[in-house]
Amino acid sequence: MKIRLMAALLGALVATAAYADQTIRFATEGAFPPFNERAPDGSLAGFEIDLGMALCAKMGRQCEFIAQEWDGMIPGLLARKYDGIFASMSITEERQKKIDFSNKYYESGGVFVASTSAAVDTSDKSWVGRRSARSRRAAISATSKRPIPMRRSSRTRTPTRFIST
Numbered sequence: 001m002k003i004r005l006m007a008a009l010l011g012a013l014v015a016t017a018a019y020a021d022q023t024i025r026f027a028t029e030g031a032f033p034p035f036n037e038r039a040p041d042g043s044l045a046g047f048e049i050d051l052g053m054a055l056c057a058k059m060g061r062q063c064e065f066i067a068q069e070w071d072g073m074i075p076g077l078l079a080r081k082y083d084g085i086f087a088s089m090s091i092t093e094e095r096q097k098k099i100d101f102s103n104k105y106y107e108s109g110g111v112f113v114a115s116t117s118a119a120v121d122t123s124d125k126s127w128v129g130r131r132s133a134r135s136r137r138a139a140i141s142a143t144s145k146r147p148i149p150m151r152r153s154s155r156t157r158t159p160t161r162f163i164s165t
Contacts (some may be wrong), residue, residue: 024061025082026052027068035088038067051105054087074098 028036030044039045046064057062065086068076073085077099091101114120 004154024056024063024084025066026063026084026086027066027073027082028075028085028087031068031070032088036065036086047106048088049088148153 028044028046030036030038032046034046035048036044036046044067049065050066052063066082068082068085070087073087073089074095076082077085085099089095089101095101124157
């Protein structure tokens with residue numbers, strides 16, 4: 001369903017293109033792996049590039065990804081250097097005043113990662129007054145009712161516990 005929503009967004013971009021055969025140009029940073037990054041050959045690669053190319057292929061359109069420094073993303077779009085931005089950008093009131101946003105094409109929640117041998121107190125009492133990540137907006141609720149799945153990390157030999165909030 002999310003691919004259909006993104007296809008609708010790309011369809012709107014196509015409708016605004018000057019020519020039906022014009023290449024759709026997307027900006028991405030190329031510095032936010034695994035979403036977008038530079039491949040060893042210097043080309044742009046990652047989840048967002050793969051998703052964008054798949055949507056363009058489904059529409060039968062040519063797409064091009066352009067590397068753009070993060071601070072220049074919105075100004076570049078407003079200056080029509082590209083037709084859209086394909087990057088993990090938070091929706092803020094300030095940004096909404098300048099540009100439109102599509103529906104989310106992925107969602108990442110907060111997680112705690114620890115070795116299964118680590119003693120981690122997940123009781124509500126142990127999390128009172130604590131925050132996670134880089135800002136108050138990223139504060140993690142300790143009252144989540146979601147299960148705590150057990151996964152084995154491909155990078156370590158020890159089982160890893162992902163505590164989802």
